[in-house]
Amino acid sequence: MPQTAVTPAIEIDNLRFKWRPNLPEVLHIPGLEVARSEHIFIRGASGSGKSTLLALLAGVNLPTSGKVKILGETISALSGSKRDHFRSDHIGFVFQLFNLIPYLSVLENVTLPCRFSDIRKHKATTSSESLDEEAMRLLGHLGMADDDLVHRPVTELSVGQQQRVATARALIGAPEIIIADEPTSALDSDTQEAFIRLLFQECEESGSTLLFVSHDRRLESQFERHIAMDDINQPGET
Amino acid sequence: MPILSLALKSLLNRRFTVSLILLSIALSVSLLLGVERLRVESRNSFANTISGTDLVVGARSGAINLLLYSVFRIGDATNNISWKSYQRFVKHKLVDWTIPISLGDSHRGYRVMGTNQDYFRHYRYANKRNLAFHQGRSFDHTYHAVLGYEVAQKLNYRIGQKIVIAHGAGETSFVLHDDKPFEVVGILTPTGTPVDRTIHVPLEGIEAIHSDWVAGRQVPGRQISAEQALKQDLTPKVITAFLVGLKSKIATFRVQREINEYRKEPLLAILPGVALQQLWDLMSVAENALLVVTVLVIAVGLIGMLTVMLAGLNERRREMAILRSVGARPGHILFLIIGESLLLSMIGVAIGLLLLYGGLLLAQPWVESQFGLYLPISLPSPREWFMLGLVGTSGLLIGLIPGYRAYRYSLADGMSIRI
Numbered sequence: 001m002p003q004t005a006v007t008p009a010i011e012i013d014n015l016r017f018k019w020r021p022n023l024p025e026v027l028h029i030p031g032l033e034v035a036r037s038e039h040i041f042i043r044g045a046s047g048s049g050k051s052t053l054l055a056l057l058a059g060v061n062l063p064t065s066g067k068v069k070i071l072g073e074t075i076s077a078l079s080g081s082k083r084d085h086f087r088s089d090h091i092g093f094v095f096q097l098f099n100l101i102p103y104l105s106v107l108e109n110v111t112l113p114c115r116f117s118d119i120r121k122h123k124a125t126t127s128s129e130s131l132d133e134e135a136m137r138l139l140g141h142l143g144m145a146d147d148d149l150v151h152r153p154v155t156e157l158s159v160g161q162q163q164r165v166a167t168a169r170a171l172i173g174a175p176e177i178i179i180a181d182e183p184t185s186a187l188d189s190d191t192q193e194a195f196i197r198l199l200f201q202e203c204e205e206s207g208s209t210l211l212f213v214s215h216d217r218r219l220e221s222q223f224e225r226h227i228a229m230d231d232i233n234q235p236g237e238t
Numbered sequence: 239m240p241i242l243s244l245a246l247k248s249l250l251n252r253r254f255t256v257s258l259i260l261l262s263i264a265l266s267v268s269l270l271l272g273v274e275r276l277r278v279e280s281r282n283s284f285a286n287t288i289s290g291t292d293l294v295v296g297a298r299s300g301a302i303n304l305l306l307y308s309v310f311r312i313g314d315a316t317n318n319i320s321w322k323s324y325q326r327f328v329k330h331k332l333v334d335w336t337i338p339i340s341l342g343d344s345h346r347g348y349r350v351m352g353t354n355q356d357y358f359r360h361y362r363y364a365n366k367r368n369l370a371f372h373q374g375r376s377f378d379h380t381y382h383a384v385l386g387y388e389v390a391q392k393l394n395y396r397i398g399q400k401i402v403i404a405h406g407a408g409e410t411s412f413v414l415h416d417d418k419p420f421e422v423v424g425i426l427t428p429t430g431t432p433v434d435r436t437i438h439v440p441l442e443g444i445e446a447i448h449s450d451w452v453a454g455r456q457v458p459g460r461q462i463s464a465e466q467a468l469k470q471d472l473t474p475k476v477i478t479a480f481l482v483g484l485k486s487k488i489a490t491f492r493v494q495r496e497i498n499e500y501r502k503e504p505l506l507a508i509l510p511g512v513a514l515q516q517l518w519d520l521m522s523v524a525e526n527a528l529l530v531v532t533v534l535v536i537a538v539g540l541i542g543m544l545t546v547m548l549a550g551l552n553e554r555r556r557e558m559a560i561l562r563s564v565g566a567r568p569g570h571i572l573f574l575i576i577g578e579s580l581l582l583s584m585i586g587v588a589i590g591l592l593l594l595y596g597g598l599l600l601a602q603p604w605v606e607s608q609f610g611l612y613l614p615i616s617l618p619s620p621r622e623w624f625m626l627g628l629v630g631t632s633g634l635l636i637g638l639i640p641g642y643r644a645y646r647y648s649l650a651d652g653m654s655i656r657i
Binding site: 058060080084087088101103104112115116117147 | 564
């Protein structure tokens with residue numbers, strides 16, 4: 001697909017955001033471009049606007065002005081339900097903590113995005129025989145393919161195990177973009193590194209773009225490109 | 239539908255709370271249906287008290303009063319009918335049969351009714367069912383008695399036993415016809431009607447025990463023994479009421495008018511079906527009150543469900559944010575919550591039905607023996623299905639409230655996880 005080769009994963013053009021018209025601007029990013037398959041580290045303390053940025057990238061919130069393009073698609077031009085579809089088809093998420101649905105098994109948690117996205121379901125079943133098999137393959141790469149673990153209630157897993165299950169869920173159906181929001185902050189430093197290595201490996205294998213958001217400077221060095229929120233975000237400036 | 243299976247799993251995850259809600263819905267559903275069954279069946283059994291009788295005739299009073307004392311053995315007649323007038327209508331060319339009824343005495347709280355063989359031949363109840371003998375036979379002697387089923391059961395009477403009839407209708411009477419005891423010769427099968435609570439004796443028996451009575455008391459010094467009484471003319475002078483079967487239904491109103499306009503004595507003829515309906519309508523207030531209470535019980539059950547769902551919603555904001563992040567749209571969240579309430583009310587209704595049938599199986603013999611009310615274990619009637627549908631729909635509609643809130647939450651929260 002020649003088109004995918006040229007369109008970057010993420011393009012931001014003079015993005016501004018206010019929660020309400022009478023509230024001060026929380027986000028103003030004049031420009032940002034992330035290439036496909038790039039692994040990028042975004043550093044920011046809490047309150048630096050990184051959560052807002054992620055919500056805008058995901059199309060959950062809409063920019064007050066400016067443009068966000070994901071995979072060449074202008075997110076703000078899509079209808080609400082189209083944005084939801086677009087997100088579930090193309091973006092996988094890993095959050096800081098408590099990523100899993102407590103009443104679903106490990107396997108059900110991993111295959112959850114395929115319930116909402118036909119594209120990801122299709123991709124998952126093309127790379128393996130069945131959804132469960134693909135989930136097991138991904139869990140295997142993350143060192144979680146243990147039969148006993150997989151059938152345990154997710155609430156009994158350790159935090160590190162939960163984050164790996166969440167990662168497998170973000171990766172299933174090979175979405176073009178993986179957004180990881182402080183995925184390692186609940187892990188100790190040894191597991192942090194191992195976790196990031198696994199994440200890199202899997203993103204490389206599926207060719208996904210990785211957006212890794214954290215306040216933790218120590219992790220920065222593992223990434224080829226890092227951005228500080230404070231550098232790109234200039235709220236209130238015209 | 240993937241959302242419904244999510245809803246089911248989410249409910250299973252909250253087994254304890256969910257089973258409590260289910261219990262309250264199920265109980266209220268079984269109560270609603272139970273009350274409905276009881277209402278329909280008591281109405282049927284009420285309408286079944288008398289059947290095949292075209293007219294009930296008594297001294298002129300009110301229609302309901304006449305029905306009460308002649309059919310239900312409740313209350314007393316204001317006046318009697320002379321034997322002559324009765325005979326006049328027995329011989330009427332349009333009359334097929336008649337049953338004379340003579341009331342006024344009792345035995346340990348049960349009414350004693352004087353009648354004749356025509357009673358066993360022509361009296362019908364329910365769907366034109368004839369009386370039948372559980373034990374023994376009909377009376378063929380002045381001092382014979384035939385007991386209703388309940389009388390025999392409650393008082394533990396057997397064939398061959400002697401019973402003494404008391405004067406008047408009270409539970410305890412100090413004036414006994416103890417000089418002329420009656421022998422039990424038959425016990426009727428249960429009917430679920432006031433017949434079960436009646437002691438039947440020949441008209442001549444009633445006449446005999448009162449042969450030495452004048453104006454409601456035994457005349458001192460003029461006692462007539464049981465044997466002597468038999469030698470007298472025991473043709474009754476008066477009866478309390480009589481039932482009429484006509485040769486043709488078409489003549490009903492004509493004969494009724496003729497009786498009502500009878501010159502020699504003020505009489506009243508009523509159509510039992512119409513009077514039964516009027517009597518039942520008197521009780522419809524209680525019936526409606528019962529219905530209102532059960533509807534309120536259902537409302538309480540459903541509001542309980544609403545409370546639990548709303549209370550749980552805040553804890554579940556995280557769950558919804560996660561679902562949103564994996565691609566669930568706000569509409570999915572709405573359906574998840576509505577699906578849960580739909581599942582809850584449907585499973586509640588199903589368990590309620592099971593409870594109802596379980597309860598019916600257990601209660602059926604007891605209700606029949608205690609109240610003479612037969613509760614059939616049949617599939618729900620269209621009206622009951624409608625009620626069940628209404629419960630399900632209300633559950634669905636109530637689910638809209640937490641569903642809408644969850645929808646608003648998921649729009650506002652997006653994927654950000656709020657604890």
